[in-house]
Amino acid sequence: MGSKSQEKKGGHSGRVVIELKDVWKSYVMGEATVHALKGISFAVHQGEFVSIVGKSGSGKTTAVNQIGCLDTPSQGEIILDGHKVSTLTESELAQIRGKKIGYIFQKxxxxxxxxxxxxxxxxxxxxxxxxxxxxxxxxxxxxxxxxGEKLINKPSELSGGQQQRVAIARALANEPDIILADEPTGNLDSKTGIVVMNYLSMLHSQGKTIILVTHDDKLSQCAERLITLVDGKIIKDEHNPHPLTLSK
Ligand SMILES: Nc1ncnc2c1ncn2[C@@H]1O[C@H](COP(=O)(O)OP(=O)(O)OP(=O)(O)O)[C@@H](O)[C@H]1O
Ligand SMILES: [Mg+2]
Incomplete structure (x- = not known):
């Protein structure tokens, strides 16, 4: 992947904000070892909108959890904003997690x-x-x-789409540069999913770096770059020349 993934793509600033170098993640399950990631490498530039796609179990969530420092790789290196994550102290890591990255989850x-x-x-x-x-x-x-009308409501008093909008607002609270969204529309009907996707596209147009995990082919076409995982490996890393704009 090396030099190809380092190329400047799309309308971003060109500064590398996320870099994965030969990242492996293995889980030991009794006698067996599951290799969820088998040496993935790629670089993401400030302002890029990247979609990570692949079948269930291909390693998408595992990959995004490594980028978000929610988990540590078994082998390999993650570099966030020029910092080698493995060399950071717990408090430096907490600072990066809290300030640089906003998380949006399926649930x-x-x-x-x-x-x-x-x-x-x-x-x-x-x-x-x-x-x-x-x-x-x-x-x-x-x-x-x-x-604005639902400020005092608790999550149980909100629809799925409303809860996800609260979650997006929360992800943006500390004005992070990077948004990680793992199947953000997975629990929403298609119409509400489009609303959420359009908010992500809006954040991209404001200069945020977006990493979207989805197994929905149509939603992934909203990104300007698609990384395809199969069985823990990147099999494709391609520029999408015509990102899709979804309408209701
Ligand atoms: N904590 C864990 N312990 C053991 N195996 C795990 C663990 N987390 C993930 N795996 C395994 O790693 C592989 C990749 O899982 P991952 O959750 O990254 O897939 P995914 O692409 O996000 O799938 P989905 O589309 O279903 O969310 C799977 O085989 C899964 O069973
Ligand atoms: Mg997943």
């Missing part, structure tokens, strides 16, 4: 006992943002995602 992962506003405030609490500032920023973000 939303909102805190059930907190309101929309409090869920969006939470990452800012961890970063020590003063209370007035974080409440104001959380409200503004929720309003941007048309959730």
């Amino acid at each position: 939303f992962n909102l805190v059930k006992t907190l309101s929309s506003l409090e869920n969006v405030e939470l990452p800012m609490v961890f970063q020590g943002v003063p209370v007035d500032e974080r409440k104001e920023r959380a409200q503004k973000l929720l309003e941007e995602f048309d959730m």
Whole structure:
């Protein structure tokens, strides 16, 4: 993959923000060892919109969890914004996770006992943002995602699409450069999924780096680059010259 994946693609700034070098992830299950990732390498530039595609079990979530520092590789190196992740201290890692990366998950992962506003405030609490500032920023973000009417509602009082919009607002709370979205539309009907996808495209147009995991061929076409995994290996890494814009 090496030099090809280093090429400048699309309308991004050219600065490499994520780099994976020969990353392996193996799980020992009693006698057997499962190799979820078998030496994957690629580089992502600031502002790129990349989709990771592949069948169930091909290693997409494992790959994204390594990028997001939610898990550590068995072998190989992850470099985030020029920092070798393996050499960072726990507190430096927490800083990167909290400040540089926003996470969006298939199951939303909102805190059930907190309101929309409090869920969006939470990452800012961890970063020590003063209370007035974080409440104001959380409200503004929720309003941007048309959730201004649901500030005090808890996740159980929201539809799936509304919960995912709260989760996107939360992912953006600390103004991260990188958004990792693992099947963000997996629990949504197709119409609501399109709304969420259009928000991701909007964030891309604002200069965010987006890594989207999906096994939906149509949604993956919204990205400007497609990386295909088969059985823990990258079999294709291609530029998409005509990213799709979805309409309702
Ligand atoms: N914690 C774990 N322990 C053991 N095996 C695991 C673990 N996590 C993942 N695997 C295995 O690693 C492989 C890749 O899993 P992964 O979750 O990355 O796939 P995926 O491409 O995200 O699939 P899906 O589309 O179903 O979400 C699978 O064979 C899975 O069973
Ligand atoms: Mg997965």
